[in-house]
Amino acid sequence: xxxxxxxxxxxxxxxxxxxxxxxxxxxxxxxxxxxxxxxxxxxxxxxxxxxxxxxxxxxxxxxxxxx
Numbered sequence: 001x002x003x004x005x006x007x008x009x010x011x012x013x014x015x016x017x018x019x020x021x022x023x024x025x026x027x028x029x030x031x032x033x034x035x036x037x038x039x040x041x042x043x044x045x046x047x048x049x050x051x052x053x054x055x056x057x058x059x060x061x062x063x064x065x066x067x
């Protein structure tokens with residue numbers, strides 16, 4: 001009985017840890033798609049530009065240069 005409780009507790013801890021990793025890995029850019037426009041696209045373009053991946057002008061339109 002004690003072994004079952006220990007296993008259950010370990011499973012709960014593992015599942016909670018996995019949920020935290022998934023939540024941490026997600027970003028606000030996940031809902032963007034080709035043709036999206038607005039401030040989230042601008043934020044993405046700025047982040048890409050800051051890392052040297054985006055060489056075009058920041059226009060707030062998710063297009064071929066954002067792929």
